[in-house]
Amino acid sequence: MKISEKQLAQVNDRIKALINADSFYGKKLKEAGITEVRTPEDFESLPFSEKKDLRDAYPLGLMTAPEEEIVRIHSSSGTTGKPVIIPYTKKDVEDWATMFARCYETAGITSKDRIHITPGYGLWTAGIGFQAGCEKLGAMAVPMGPGNTDKQLEMMTALKSTVLCATSSYALLLAEEIAKRGIKDQIHLKKGVIGSERWSQKMRDRISKELGIELYDIYGLTEIYGPGIGINCEYNTGMHIWDDFIYLEIIDPVTGKNVPDGEQGEIVITTLVKEGAPLIRYRTHDLSRIIPGKCPCGREYPRIDVIAGRTDDMMKIKGVNVFPSQIEEVLGTFPEISSEYQIRISHLDGKDTMRIYVETTGDNSFADLSERIAAKIKSAIGFTPIVKVVEIGVLPRSMKKTARVIDERFD
Numbered sequence: 001m002k003i004s005e006k007q008l009a010q011v012n013d014r015i016k017a018l019i020n021a022d023s024f025y026g027k028k029l030k031e032a033g034i035t036e037v038r039t040p041e042d043f044e045s046l047p048f049s050e051k052k053d054l055r056d057a058y059p060l061g062l063m064t065a066p067e068e069e070i071v072r073i074h075s076s077s078g079t080t081g082k083p084v085i086i087p088y089t090k091k092d093v094e095d096w097a098t099m100f101a102r103c104y105e106t107a108g109i110t111s112k113d114r115i116h117i118t119p120g121y122g123l124w125t126a127g128i129g130f131q132a133g134c135e136k137l138g139a140m141a142v143p144m145g146p147g148n149t150d151k152q153l154e155m156m157t158a159l160k161s162t163v164l165c166a167t168s169s170y171a172l173l174l175a176e177e178i179a180k181r182g183i184k185d186q187i188h189l190k191k192g193v194i195g196s197e198r199w200s201q202k203m204r205d206r207i208s209k210e211l212g213i214e215l216y217d218i219y220g221l222t223e224i225y226g227p228g229i230g231i232n233c234e235y236n237t238g239m240h241i242w243d244d245f246i247y248l249e250i251i252d253p254v255t256g257k258n259v260p261d262g263e264q265g266e267i268v269i270t271t272l273v274k275e276g277a278p279l280i281r282y283r284t285h286d287l288s289r290i291i292p293g294k295c296p297c298g299r300e301y302p303r304i305d306v307i308a309g310r311t312d313d314m315m316k317i318k319g320v321n322v323f324p325s326q327i328e329e330v331l332g333t334f335p336e337i338s339s340e341y342q343i344r345i346s347h348l349d350g351k352d353t354m355r356i357y358v359e360t361t362g363d364n365s366f367a368d369l370s371e372r373i374a375a376k377i378k379s380a381i382g383f384t385p386i387v388k389v390v391e392i393g394v395l396p397r398s399m400k401k402t403a404r405v406i407d408e409r410f411d
């Protein structure tokens with residue numbers, strides 16, 4: 001997937017605005033002596049924007065349009081350092097609602113639906129994005145925000161909400177509560193629009209089954225409008241990305257080079273028409289891949305896979321980039337083992353070694369199990385790990401996935 005002529009023209013327009021505003025990116029371009037891009041190769045050599053650049057611009061250094069045109073700000077709360085503040089013009093707010101309404105439409109949601117919105121309102125881009133898209137579509141918004149499960153369920157049953165917008169964990173909590181109270185017959189939900197983080201297939205199946213709904217993954221981040229820049233369609237073959245508003249690339253997070261379509265890497269986003277705070281080649285640190293080919297739904301919008309994790313999770317072993325999610329995916333296909341596993345990476349005799357410990361459930365014979373798992377992992381990551389099968393309960397139980405990977409090479 002290469003950037004188109006039209007998208008290049010849009011980038012050049014944004015480059016002009018950034019240079020005129022003398023923003024951090026405008027300065028980067030000036031230093032590099034760049035005033036425009038003519039080819040996809042020019043574009044791929046533009047410097048990246050990083051979260052740190054955005055923090056350094058605190059409070060309003062990202063503002064690229066005249067102040068009188070700014071109608072709103074949003075902010076992402078960082079766990080470290082200063083927050084990032086993103087200014088929006090009237091057009092930015094409208095564009096975002098247009099994209100979000102398109103997300104709902106792609107999920108088969110119509111003006112007849114009643115949309116129960118549980119993400120938070122305020123500085124966040126969450127709640128208000130779900131609401132603006134809903135109103136643009138003409139559906140009925142039920143602006144709940146998070147928390148107060150009693151009230152949530154009361155409104156959901158009284159109003160006969162048909163769509164639930166939530167994080168995966170909140171959707172699961174509500175699903176479990178509905179099951180516990182035995183009120184499933186009073187629930188009218190048909191679809192769930194779930195903020196896209198990495199969540200397991202097991203969790204997906206559980207929410208979908210308990211609530212009896214179809215689930216849709218919606219993608220986005222505060223730095224780039226907010227949620228609503230892409231969603232999966234009814235064929236569930238990845239999330240369609242609205243490339244008339246943003247251009248999305250996948251890069252190797254180590255080398256910074258673009259990877260071929262289909263290969264996993266870091267999502268990098270360029271806003272094509274944003275006025276308040278345009279971003280060029282913003283590194284999201286989210287991992288995914290472009291899904292090659294056309295979707296059976298006929299939509300021309302490119303697709304990315306569901307988010308596989310964060311670049312911070314990446315391991316470099318034998319010169320190959322490996323993500324825990326790739327291993328997890330393979331392990332998930334073996335009914336003979338539990339959901340627990342541990343990866344140990346060591347460096348012996350000048351070679352990297354990867355050991356994967358898995359637990360047998362004890363329900364099945366596990367003859368050749370190590371070899372079968374090792375072979376399947378090899379086909380996923382390109383080299384053969386050592387797989388050790390242990391008895392159930394032997395591996396440490398932890399909610400943190402970092403505890404699943406132990407890198408002993410740098411001790």
Ligand code: ZN
Nearest residue numbers: 233295297299
């Ligand atoms: Zn599609």
